[in-house]
């Protein structure tokens with residue numbers, strides 16, 4: 001039997017890539033279930049599989065255990081889930097402070113989602129060639145804030161080729177989920193670090209985002225220097241995760257040390273007396289920016305929950 005990794009899926013066909021880079025069209029033999037969840041797709045991009053050739057077609061006979069996976073709710077059948085991708089080593093958000101500007105709220109939500117899936121995350125700020133002195137100062141401040149929270153930031157310019165070696169070493173040999181608003185330079189960066197890619201630049205995402213219903217199929221691109229980039233069309237799906245609001249603080253790594261030490265065990269760290277998180281903010285161990293972001297997300301999500309009561 002041959003072994004490989006699923007790099008694309010249409011639902012009935014799968015493209016499986018072997019370690020030498022060769023690709024085979026495969027179909028699924030038999031039925032597979034995922035422990036613990038009801039999912040609509042038995043095989044996802046990122047799955048390690050074993051397959052057998054029958055004439056020109058590969059038949060997938062085995063799926064090896066997933067280290068992790070990210071899912072979204074299947075829209076129509078809300079009890080079921082769609083696995084977007086599996087075996088992800090890290091989540092990479094491509095951000096920019098200029099044209100277009102990525103908000104810290106957006107970055108923080110991305111980081112929360114990565115935490116919720118226990119996937120390490122890094123932040124890449126692109127287009128630094130365009131930043132004014134003021135924006136460069138802001139970049140340093142944000143980098144410090146995120147470093148305090150435990151996240152690495154890399155500053156790059158796809159256009160000028162700045163610091164690309166740092167990005168390459170962060171990606172080398174890993175399966176990295178790429179995410180970020182349209183226009184921040186995802187395609188330009190991939191081309192800059194791996195010229196064999198030749199992706200189109202300046203295109204609004206892909207045809208996926210234009211309302212066709214192939215919407216959320218991820219795909220994997222092998223990197224020349226080792227590793228893969230997992231591309232999810234549109235970023236929305238990486239952000240749709242169910243968690244209980246009471247857990248939100250667990251997804252802020254810098255808050256974890258203080259949880260469980262607050263005076264009230266149902267403390268939401270909003271304005272309660274004897275809150276150790278608030279104390280840590282006052283003492284500068286947790287940045288005010290991240291704490292305000294926490295409060296904003298807490299309130300936004302609470303409002304959503306409230307509104308949803310009237311929907312169903």
Ligand SMILES: Nc1nc2c(ncn2[C@@H]2O[C@H](COP(=O)(O)OP(=O)(O)O)[C@@H](O)[C@H]2O)c(=O)[nH]1
Nearest residue numbers: 127157158159182183184185186187188201202
């Ligand atoms: N000045 C500058 N422009 C960039 C940089 N990276 C990308 N761009 C431009 O930003 C636009 C969007 O880039 P693209 O890679 O298509 O973004 P994507 O939607 O995230 O894939 C294009 O016009 C690129 O030429 C950069 O580092 N500096």
Ligand SMILES: [Mg+2]
Nearest residue numbers: 186187203205
């Ligand atoms: Mg693009």
Ligand SMILES: [Zn+2]
Nearest residue numbers: 262267269275
């Ligand atoms: Zn508290």
